[in-house]
Amino acid sequence: MSVSVLRWPGTEQVTALAEELDQRIAGGQRFAALLGRGNPATGTVLSALVAHDGGVTPLSAQLPAGVTHYPSLTPQLPAAFWYERLIHDLVGLVPDGHPRLDPLVLPHREGGELPHPGAAGRPARIEPDERALPVEVHGPGLFTIPHGPVRSGVFESVEYLVETPGEDIPHVRIRPHAKHRGLQKRFEGLDVDDGVLLAERVEGVASVAHALAFAHAVERRAPLPQAAGLVRALHAECERIANHLDVLGKLADAAGLAVAAARFGLHKERVLRLVGALCGSRFGRGVVVPGGVSGLPRLPADAVSNELDRLQRGIDGDVRALCDTPSFLDRVRTTGPLAPDLAAAHGALGPVGRGSGCADDARVTRPYDAYRWLAPPLVPVRRAGDAQARMQVRIAEIETSFHLAHHAVGDLADCDTDTLATELELSAGRSVGWAEAPQGEVVYLLEIGADGRICYCAPRSASLHNLVLFPATFVGDILTDFPFNEASFGLSIAGVVM
Template sequence: MTRHPYESPDEWHDAVLSAVARGIRFAGLYSTANGPAARLIALLATPDGFDTIEVPVTTDPMGRREYPSLSPQLPPAFWYERALHDLSGLTPVGHPRPDPLLLPLSPGSAHPEPGSDGDGARVTARTDTQGPVDVTGHGLFTLTFGPVRSGVFESIEFLLETPGEDIPHLNIRPHFKHRGVAKRFEGRTPDDGVLVAERVEGIASVAHALAFSHATEAAAGILVPPRAQHLRVVLAELERIANHLDVAMRLTDAAGLAVATARFGWHKEITMRIMSRLTGSRFGRTAVIPGGVRLGLTAPDEDTLAELKTLERRIRDDARRTMGTPSFLDRLRGTGPLDADYAAAWALLGPIGRASGQSVDDRWHHPYDGYRHLSLPSSPAVDEDGDARARLRVRWAEIEVSFQLIHAATAAFGMQSEQRLVADEPARPADGLSIGAAEAPQGEVLYAVSFQNGLIARCFARSASLHNLVAFHDAFRTDIFTDFPFIEASFGLSYAGVAM
């Protein structure tokens, strides 16, 4: 990791835009308290890893902390700037829509300021006023959808502005799930921090634990034993299969295909039971730790591998039948389209980005753990159509690869003479900033962790859900209200991972 410090917010602004213009991918933006000032940090993905471009933002005589907004020239900064204003109080001057995103505060309430010495107790009052109306005219009305919905959907509020069928504008309010995650990390040891990381986005517990552990391991300069590296691959790919099956289940449920819904739910349940058998948790929690994996874990045995072979065959057969059902394909084809230019401009991640021609996948581009040693296909699964059907096709292809990787990692696990599952030395991270990443089922998870005296001083946990959900606004350009469940399911995101 290379850090590029600047003294002037204007110079910082130009440096970030210049880097992106050179083809470097914008990966995130956050701020951290730095005494009376704040430090603004842009994360950039380079071919060699991740770099930062940083600048202090001081308080002016009027009590404001301002910097020039990136969003007018850099679309993916749009939600990040709103989020860091809510949490840290920095104002992006020139932002096209500086509404609250994660934490709508009442006037006079203090911001949590992640990275500060306080415990966040100064945040006294949240407001819950209705979001703004953007579209007006004869016959238009606003439909509030959420935050509480039927079933087990996560809480989030969508404000649909519509004349009755078409949806010309959609506003998203995820703050109902805000849990103050950034402050939860502060002051904890790495061993406790990984437990918080697993709960940032529960359906991607393994991926978040991996990204946090990678940041900790880099800061501590420790190497993960080979057996642990390959076991990490097994757990990450089981998590990917379960999540992709959940998307298929929700899509078929929206289409009223009861048999397909039941079968994909059955396959997901088997996958999660295998995860539970290996780790003691259906979500793989407490399995990944800084330095390796928890002692006592082992790779799938012969019976489990045979069960996985049967599961793989059944999923393939059911996917083939489902993708050959005309009534199902009619609901997915052309629904929620995001073209390649849009996906590139917004730097979309995961299956959403890959269904629109973007090939970003950290297993290929920033390989880690056992992925560095296993034989991966020449490139990630990519589609060009950009609609709900393409996003599902990408997931089917990724499930096939996941099974291949599980079997390959298990074979490599068995051939290694080194028996250790965790590094000999404990994780004692050096002071300073460290970055770790992992490829979750939803896309790239990125952790920027600052350590001080062996404890976490600041942790920015960026999920692919936070990065991608903003595109939900624009997925309805050619769609109608009854397409909503198909578009939402095809995104496959976690709202907890957005609201933090």
Template sequence: MTTPQPTSAGGPSPRGEWRDEVARLVAGPRGARFAGLFGSAEEDGAVGLSAYLFPQGAPTALVLRTTLPPDALTYPSLTPDLPAAFWYERVLHDLFGVTPAGHPRLDPLLLPLRDPEHTPLPGTARRPRPLDPQESAIPRALTGPGVFTIPHGPVRSGVTESVEYLVETPGEDIPRVQIRLFHKHRGVSKAFEGRTAADAVLVAERVEGIASVAHALAFCHAAETCAGADVPWAARLVRVLFAELERVANHLDVMVRLTEAAGLAVATARFGLHKERVLRLTGRLCGSRFGRGVVVPGGVRGLPALPAAGLGTELGRLHTAVISDWHAAMTTPSFLDRLRGTGPLEVGLARRHGALGPIGKASGCGSDARLDRPYDAYGSLALGPPPEHPGGDVMARTRVRGHEIAQSFRLLSQVVDELRVLAADPPPAVELPGDLTGEASGWAEGPQGETLYVLRLDQGRVARCAPRSASFHNLVLFHEVFAGDILTDFPFVEASFGLSIAGAAI
């Protein structure tokens, strides 16, 4: 099954009508889930806007489009009625010079300066001139006796990614956190342009390194939709194999960071060992610890390097060891005390935002692209319903990850059984036309949640590619989860989100 072609609702419409229609479709308990808002440079300086929605139960995306003329790059902001658009509209302002009138805070998000000469306009040949970083005053919203700001980052100890958290506090409580991402921004959308689909998938794998397979899948699904390609069954199975290994490695990494924050040295070492075993197994299967080079437009580059029988045995041993240590950690009172009630994300807020992945599932949102809009081999495997824990705190997010690890090992066992009965050397891929032209979206359920790609091809080359990671969609919720928490809770909350700053600062 290939990723279905999104449908377009209505075509270009007046800006106010377009905005109101997006807000109307998302409003209410049965409203569509807001998945993203993207810009594209059109002819003569105009900017196109595309809002991607997923109506409940729909197998494909609903896309609402409008175009802003070059002399009026403004529209009524969605954010007052649709808070999930908050960061998306800031990106439009940064990269396209679009002004969402009425937006509550148009601070720079991806670019540190407000200068039209630096606007890169993804989708055109224009590139920004060299940018000389300038330190600006730290923005501050809280006032009162004893309130001060702790600039946490962008350079921190260890190998933590560069991000600046501005913690406004009277001493111990955390009433407000601001996030500044621009230290990590790399202009990824521009890096896609002009490449063939086969070359562009190499860029997709590097958008968010810890979710290389998920990004490659979402990109290839979009390209395959443009071509109407039917991926071979063997390739679909191999894609699931590497996607689930990636999920297990990511969830183990979250547990490494949680146990380290709690000072559990033995547990930290054990989960670090298990993560390393998963990465080494992935490397033995394809030559890359991160599964890079496996997924290509039309299928996969080849079958796993290990025979199915040996792979099944190794996965079984790994499953037993991981589940045993996970159970030990989740029955350790001193560890549970640091998770329980920490960093709660309110259920209603999570639903209104359309929170993705373990963060959403831990707050009562069960969205999972593998189940809702199946791709590759997922529609033929016994996936089971996604876990939902209404607690919304660090404990709930950790329990969701434990459930997903067990689920991944069950899926891996099914895939190995299928690979055993395949004929020798089945075709791993189909070839896409070299002059492919079209526009489509593609998605995959990464370890952090739904990864979404909007792709436009022109004569076989990328004219526009807008990747949206779950990290970008979810990280804005980090502002919302510190009610009642103190500074020593910060590392637990950050680790429990399990997000990538590189993936957010696209």
């Protein structure tokens, strides 16, 4: 500690933060995020989020005005690798000793204007400066295939730099910055009712989960009407089913199984139509409001149950056929292996983590809303770590999601539905909210100002946390395996770069 104080004056709290993180992780807790706020000219705050049974705890370290450098946490805590790059991009702090401080969401050169989330002021326009991006390829016969940001097919914009001697993929670099939308700064100054609408747009395919995590941060575990908890769970589970069907369809498509891809596309369309019939939006938008929900499902309970049954029957048959198609299984088996020890060290989330032995599911370990009293879902865990394991986890989750959705609909018919939202007493201060999205746990670190408006909001999607693991999964894979790796991760770039 004395050495770092000498070399980095003013960073005592960062050293203390690193030590506390060390102890908590050694004690079995999981590092969930490292977020930054403020402007080095006026003072900054580093916040680490630590997930454990029953909650997510924020730990903070203040850096006084004028301090621009601090000792990097990444050498001791590799999972902080992308987070420190993100903080460097948005806040401008430099983590000394970081193994590779390339730009992640906002390429810039030293001295340029930065957004500084959580600090006063609002830059009008910041152009990404691509001259800050490194261009380098090492090794005899290696070349780089840049893939993106405009890719072949209907994809979100992202650039993969595939470094290859021809067929193997020794390394993939990910450049997601093209669609950075500056959402952290956009949250600032909104009231919480507008804030939840923006949260739905952080990662559009997981609108409900993001709205839930945001709302939970606002609510600070205030008790909600039972009906609100059930409506929330119903929509969250429908969203999970739709996302998992999307992944199955993309895997089938990658293997050239046109009929299978069409079948899963049809099922997914039916789920989106069911969600649309329940609330008016095919993505469940507008359902979650801080304090509860905006309305009851617009279909009678038995109509919802019947449609869920019909969907489940159709999906079951096609899933069984898919798992019985050897030409398909050959492509996913052993493809994209994520080693369980790496997954555990990084705290991999969602089906990516659960396919490699990490069982954490916020619905079970940190239950919220109706998950507090509905029978806890069985958390499927596989240890193989390949694309097939991730697919098997999703298939099992589809089943539990139907189960939970049925329960929610049934309980909703029996409970008091007069009140759907509680009046919240908003008070200034910082809070954390979480929810289990189809991609894994979403966490929001939120601070409400004295005027009741948002003064800082940092969403952390599972996509952001997991995508950094993607390049580690190409061991033994070749170029034609790429679509299987990508589809089996099932992440959204919008949620990565925000």
